[in-house]
Amino acid sequence: xxxxxxxxxxxxxxxxxxxxxxxxxxxxxxxxxxxxxxxxxxxxxxxxxxxxxxxxxxxxxxxxxxxxxxxxxxxxxxxxxxxxxxxxxxxxxxxxxxxxxxxxxxxxxxxxxxxxxxxxxxxxxxxxxxxxxxxxxxxxxxxxxxxxxxxxxxxxxxxxxxxxxxxxxxxxxxxxxxxxxxxxxxxxxxxxxxxxxxxxxxxxxxxxxxxxxxxxxxxxxxxxxxxxxxxxxxxxxxxxxxxxxxxxxxxxxxxxxxxxxxxxxxxxxxxxxxxxxxxxxxxxx
Amino acid sequence: xxxxxxxxxxxxxxxxxxxxxxxxxxxxxxxxxxxxxxxxxxxxxxxxxxxxxxxxxxxxxxxxxxxxxxxxxxxxxxxxxxxxxxxxxxxxxxxxxxxxxxxxxxxxxxxxxxxxxxxxxxxxxxxxxxxxxxxxxxxxxxxxxxxxxxxxxxxxxxxxxxxxxxxxxxxxxxxxxxxxxxxxxxxxxxxxxxxxxxxxxxxxxxxxxxxxxxxxxxxxxxxxxxxxxxxxxxxxxxxxxxxxxxxxxxxxxxxxxxxxxxxxxxxxxxxxxxxxxxxxxxxxxxxxxxxxxxxxxxxxxxxxxxxxxxxxxxxxxxxxxxxxxxxxxxxxxxxxxxxxxxxxxxxxxxxxxxxxxxxxxxxxxxxxxxxxxxxxxxxxxxxxxxxxxxxxxxxxxxxxxxxxxxxxxxxxxxxxxxxxxxxxxxxxxxxxxxxxxxxxxxxxxxxxxxxxxxxxxxxxxxxxxxxxxxxxxxxxxxxxxxxxxxxxxxxxxxxxxxxxxxxx
Numbered sequence: 001x002x003x004x005x006x007x008x009x010x011x012x013x014x015x016x017x018x019x020x021x022x023x024x025x026x027x028x029x030x031x032x033x034x035x036x037x038x039x040x041x042x043x044x045x046x047x048x049x050x051x052x053x054x055x056x057x058x059x060x061x062x063x064x065x066x067x068x069x070x071x072x073x074x075x076x077x078x079x080x081x082x083x084x085x086x087x088x089x090x091x092x093x094x095x096x097x098x099x100x101x102x103x104x105x106x107x108x109x110x111x112x113x114x115x116x117x118x119x120x121x122x123x124x125x126x127x128x129x130x131x132x133x134x135x136x137x138x139x140x141x142x143x144x145x146x147x148x149x150x151x152x153x154x155x156x157x158x159x160x161x162x163x164x165x166x167x168x169x170x171x172x173x174x175x176x177x178x179x180x181x182x183x184x185x186x187x188x189x190x191x192x193x194x195x196x197x198x199x200x201x202x203x204x205x206x207x208x209x210x211x212x213x214x215x216x217x218x219x220x221x222x223x224x225x226x227x228x229x230x231x232x233x234x235x236x237x238x239x240x241x242x243x244x245x246x247x248x249x250x251x252x253x254x255x256x257x258x259x260x261x262x263x264x265x266x267x268x269x270x271x272x273x274x275x276x277x278x279x280x281x282x283x284x285x
Numbered sequence: 286x287x288x289x290x291x292x293x294x295x296x297x298x299x300x301x302x303x304x305x306x307x308x309x310x311x312x313x314x315x316x317x318x319x320x321x322x323x324x325x326x327x328x329x330x331x332x333x334x335x336x337x338x339x340x341x342x343x344x345x346x347x348x349x350x351x352x353x354x355x356x357x358x359x360x361x362x363x364x365x366x367x368x369x370x371x372x373x374x375x376x377x378x379x380x381x382x383x384x385x386x387x388x389x390x391x392x393x394x395x396x397x398x399x400x401x402x403x404x405x406x407x408x409x410x411x412x413x414x415x416x417x418x419x420x421x422x423x424x425x426x427x428x429x430x431x432x433x434x435x436x437x438x439x440x441x442x443x444x445x446x447x448x449x450x451x452x453x454x455x456x457x458x459x460x461x462x463x464x465x466x467x468x469x470x471x472x473x474x475x476x477x478x479x480x481x482x483x484x485x486x487x488x489x490x491x492x493x494x495x496x497x498x499x500x501x502x503x504x505x506x507x508x509x510x511x512x513x514x515x516x517x518x519x520x521x522x523x524x525x526x527x528x529x530x531x532x533x534x535x536x537x538x539x540x541x542x543x544x545x546x547x548x549x550x551x552x553x554x555x556x557x558x559x560x561x562x563x564x565x566x567x568x569x570x571x572x573x574x575x576x577x578x579x580x581x582x583x584x585x586x587x588x589x590x591x592x593x594x595x596x597x598x599x600x601x602x603x604x605x606x607x608x609x610x611x612x613x614x615x616x617x618x619x620x621x622x623x624x625x626x627x628x629x630x631x632x633x634x635x636x637x638x639x640x641x642x643x644x645x646x647x648x649x650x651x652x653x654x655x656x657x658x659x660x661x662x663x664x665x666x667x668x669x670x671x672x673x674x675x676x677x678x679x680x681x682x683x684x685x686x687x688x689x690x691x692x693x694x695x696x697x698x699x700x701x702x703x704x705x706x707x708x709x710x711x712x713x714x715x716x717x718x719x720x721x722x723x724x725x726x727x728x729x730x731x732x733x734x735x736x737x738x739x740x741x742x743x744x745x746x747x748x749x750x751x752x753x754x755x756x757x758x759x760x761x762x763x764x765x766x767x768x769x770x771x772x773x774x775x776x777x778x779x780x781x782x783x784x785x786x787x788x789x
Contacts, residue, residue, distance in 0.1 A: 042654030047577040070582065071647050143665070226636060231647055231664045248507065249527040 007279045014275045017268040024265055028087060031080035036063065039073035039081055040233050046072045054253050067253040069242065075257050078234055083261065085235040089150055090216040094208050096154030101161025102204060106192050108162070109169030120166065123159040131156045135218060139227040146229055149222065153215055164207055168200035202280050209273035213266045220262055236262045313497040314770075314785055317509050317518040321477050321502035325463035326456065327444035328399045331406040333689075337779045338500065341482055342382075343444035343465035346373055346392065347437050351775050351784075353546075353597050353691030355437055359387065359445055359466065368432040368732065369415075373440075375423040379489045381447040382463075382470045389419045394448035396427075396440070404456070410439040412707070432730045434737055438690045468493050468783040477502055482782065493783035513538070513765050520772070521765035522780070526584040526640065532765045541764045546598070546776045547687040548590055549639055551649065551755040554680040555716045559630065564622035566752035570608050572615035572656045573649060579758055582644045586763060590756035592745050593686075593696045597776055600693030600728075600741030605749050607756070615656040627657025634662070634683040635670035640760055646683050649757075677713050685760075686711070689777050693741055697725045701748050716753040 008014060027034055037044050049072035052061045060067070066075040108119040126134070134156045142148045172178065173196065181191050220237030222228035229235045234242070236258045243254030322338035324330050346360040360373040379387035396417055399407040413433045418426045429436060450464045463471055468490065469482040480500045484493055501518060503509040506525045513521035514535055524532060524540065532540050551569075553560035560566055579587045588595070591607030619627060632650060636643030643664050650660035660681075665673070674682045688695050702708035702725045703717040724744040731737040748754070764774055772785040 042651045042660070045651045045654075047574065047581045047648055047651070050581040070644055071651060072581075143663075226664075226666070230662065231636075231643060232650060232662050245507075245525075246527045248510075249531055251527075 004279060007275075011275060013271055017271040020264055021268040021272065024083060024261075024268075025087060028080050028083040031077070031084060035074065035077035035080055037074065037077055039078040042232060048072065051251060066257050069239070069254055070246075073234075075239075075253060078239060079236065079258050079261050081233075082235040082239055082258065083265065085146060085229060085233065086216050086219055086237075086262075086265070089146065089153065089219045089235075090212045092150045093153035093157065093215045093219075094211050096150060097157040097211070098161050098204065098208055100154065101158035102165045102197070102200075104158065105162035105165025105167075106169045106196060106200070109166035110173055110188070110192060110196065116166075119162065123162050126156075126159050131218065132221065135222060136225065136227065139222055144227060144230050146233075149219060149228055153218055157211060157215065160207060160211065161204060164203050165200055168203060169196055172196060172199055206273065206277045206280060209269060209276055213269040213273065216262070216266060216269075312495050312787060313499065314495045314520065314782065315499045315501065315518045316520045316780065316782075317513055317522060318500055318502050318780070319506075319509070319523045320504055321500075322480070324460045325471070325474075326459040327446065327463075327465075328402055328405040328407045329456075329460070333687075333778055334502075338480065339444055339463070339465075340467070340779045341469040341498075341782050342463045342467045342471060343446070344467050345441040345444050346375075347441040349438070349441065349691055349775075349777070351773055353776060355441070358441065359392070363437065365732065366426065369429045371427045371429070371436055372420070373425050373427065375425070376489060377423055379466050380487050381450065381466055382485055383447065383450055385447040385449055385464075387445070387447075387466055388422045389425045391445055391448045392425055393417045393419055394451070395445045396443055398446070398451065399443050407443060409707075410442040414440075432732055434729075434732045434734070435690065435692050435694060438692055442690070469498065491783075494786040495782050498782045510765070519767045519770060520785075522778075524763035524765045526586045526763065529584065529586065529763065537768050539766055539768055541766055541772075541774065542586065543762045543764075543774045543776060544588055544595060544597070545687075545760040545762045545778070546595065546689065546691075547639070547685050547760045548593060548595075549587075549642075549645065549683070549685050549757045549760065550590070550593075551757065552674075552679075552682050552684055552714045553752075553755070554714045555753065556714070558680045559622075559624060559628050560680060560714070562622045563751060564618045565624065566755070567608075568615040568618035568622065568656065569653065569658070570752050570755050571611045571618065572658070573652055573755065573757070574610040575607070575757055576610065577652075578645060578648050582641050582648050583758065583761075586761040587640075587758040588761065590758050592749050592756060593700070593754065594688045594693045595759050595776075598688050598691055598693045600697070600738055600745065602742035602745045604742075605746055612656050619656065619658075624657075627659060629659040629661065630681050631661045631663055631679075632681045632683070633670060633674055633679045634664050635667040636664045638667040638670070639685045642683060642685075645757065649683070674713055675711075677715070679713065682713065684713075687777070691777075693745070694725070694728060697728070697741060697744055697748075701725065701744060701753060714753075716748075716751075718747060718751065718753075721747050 032038065039045065049068050050070050052059065052064050052068040054060055054067040055062065055065050064074045068074050069078065104119050108116040135152050138152045178191060178195055181195050219228055219235060220240065223235050223237030224241040226241065229238055239258040240255050247255050318334060320334045322335040323332065324335060325339065327339050327343050344358050346358055347355050348358040350356045359376050359379065361376050363371060363373040366372050375389060375392065381387060396411055396414060399405050400411045400414060413429045415428045415430050420426055445466065447464050451459065468485055468488045470485045472481045472483045474480045482498045484496045503512060509521060510524065510528045512518055529540055532538060553566060555561055575589050579585060579589055589607060592602060592605045594601060619625065632646065634642055634646035646662060646664055650662045653660050673679055674684065686696060686700065698708055699711045701716065701721055702712065703722050704712045704715060721744050724740050728737050728740040731740060762774055762778060766772065769788045770785065771788050775781065
């Protein structure tokens with residue numbers, strides 16, 4: 001841990017990325033207290049406010065710092081609320097995919113044999129389909145919804161975790177402390193949870209960090225295609241999708257702000273993820 | 286010797302000049318359409334873009350002009366002999382593109398093919414035709430099952446094919462190879478790429494100004510607009526509302542708008558749930574601020590609707606007006622109906638069928654939220670939406686309807702009459718009022734135009750008073766054209782190239 005802080009202090013990029021990400025996460029969590037109105041509360045939205053440009057431009061209105069969209073929702077408010085959804089989907093889907101993937105991967109690696117074959121062949125089959133294709137197909141079938149989105153993305157991304165978990169498990173399952181635990185009669189479940197899991201966690205954390213960024217992008221893409229979150233609760237992807245149709249007609253603020261925000265989030269997470277990989281990987285030191 | 290050479294030179298130059306002149310005279314029009322025709326066999330598909338193309342190649346007995354009024358086509362005149370018999374006198378000296386002569390046999394054959402071919406999608410226009418009798422080569426009598434005032438409009442939808450040609454070829458062949466009597470014939474067709482139509486030399490009618498037309502289907506609106514702005518095409522169909530400003534600012538092109546026939550409306554389940562109460566339907570009607578939708582969602586490119594069809598349609602009631610936007614009254618009506626705190630309802634809409642449909646649905650949801658109705662918006666792609674709505678698995682939905690015949694009876698038959706037999710096929714909220722039913726059935730059998738109009742107006746009045754549907758707006762058709770083009774688009778969106786011309 002001391003090492004971690006030491007390396008952290010020496011890398012300016014990571015410090016900046018962490019600060020940006022923290023600000024974004026906090027402001028989206030506390031969006032209710034920051035922005036003047038809740039864009040998801042339909043009764044507070046009015047068509048009369050539609051398509052106002054940002055405050056510093058001609059016709060800008062005090063109420064909308066970054067302008068408003070077609071339905072009269074403030075862009076800033078919607079971005080913060082939308083980020084909340086993007087982050088919620090990102091973290092939840094990664095946790096779900098992680099739990100499934102790590103569990104199956106550990107089981108496969110630890111027990112080996114037929115179980116291993118079945119689980120890893122399943123993973124191979126799923127890997128032969130692009131994640132996006134699976135997600136689009138299932139979402140088109142189920143319809144829009146945040147919860148559905150989380151489950152679908154979680155189920156579509158478990159393979160990455162499973163492969164890593166299996167590999168790491170294989171490499172430590174014959175180590176002395178595992179043998180010792182087996183000898184004194186501790187059952188397999190306990191061994192997996194208490195002795196193997198803590199020791200394979202490092203690579204998993206690295207993967208999960210990078211995956212969060214990827215899942216946020218996946219959510220944005222699905223919403224952009226119109227099969228992600230509900231229309232009345234736009235996320236960043238849906239905002240960009242609504243806005244790009246009007247980009248050529250000069251309403252740039254509809255897409256530039258949410259787009260920029262999305263880039264910032266994904267970039268920060270990726271920088272942190274890269275750094276974590278470098279620091280935690282003993283071979284690279 | 287020198288003189289002859291000089292003379293020869295002059296002759297050659299003149300020929301060149303003449304040739305160049307000739308090529309300039311040959312006028313070509315390139316048109317960007319939103320989608321290609323799917324077949325050239327006129328009875329196989331009842332879909333606007335397909336019919337639109339066929340209308341240039343084929344002709345019907347009558348045709349509708351820009352004001353949706355009936356004009357002679359392949360029939361030069363017609364009269365009602367008795368209540369159920371119509372006599373049509375055919376145009377003489379008409380030749381099909383392959384040289385076949387046009388006569389009564391072809392008419393009888395084409396109508397019967399539309400009526401009897403198992404794959405025909407034009408069975409309903411001729412559904413009431415009982416028999417067709419050939420009186421002589423250029424006269425036919427059509428008998429209907431009962432007095433049927435809109436027969437001429439309906440029969441105009443049947444495009445006439447050559448009997449010999451159709452009988453000699455397979456359906457498969459006819460899909461791609463059209464032989465009609467119209468002003469244009471297909472000279473090449475690459476599906477989804479381009480179709481080249483050239484003027485038919487032996488056309489019986491007036492020679493059109495445009496000699497050659499190239500139809501380019503470009504489905505992506507943004508691509509369509511940029512290919513228009515780059516000068517690649519002369520006419521752009523379905524200009525997206527958000528691009529109007531950009532086209533208006535461009536040089537050498539103009540934006541042309543026309544009121545369309547399509548009504549965008551909200552349908553409700555009038556038999557079950559909260560919308561079965563008249564007061565709730567009235568409340569919703571009062572709660573919708575259509576002015577705001579037209580101005581903000583449609584960028585001003587729509588016309589507020591107060592009834593089921595616009596005033597160009599037969600049966601329009603000039604006395605029926607849209608109720609004013611009044612959210613307070615809406616709340617009060619909801620309270621009176623027993624919903625002081627509103628209710629929750631699912632609202633189905635498409636997001637890729639009509640102009641800005643997804644945005645309209647959102648705007649409606651937001652406006653209803655203001656009077657306390659909590660709308661769960663279910664916006665889907667058109668195929669999923671139509672599946673759900675047409676199976677009547679909905680209490681509240683958004684839909685569009687076009688009166689393509691220019692006669693309001695289409696709406697009344699299909700949407701206002703209680704669903705039974707051939708009536709009410711699209712009455713998805715099962716609206717039912719016996720008085721209205723009686724009026725509609727009466728209108729269907731009244732030959733006197735004035736009397737018929739009065740009956741239909743009464744049905745419209747009751748339908749709106751009982752809020753059978755909530756009309757939103759009529760779409761505006763938007764076209765981009767080069768400045769020198771002279772053309773008035775039609776309300777039914779059929780692109781008749783023969784009506785186009787140039788200002789020189």
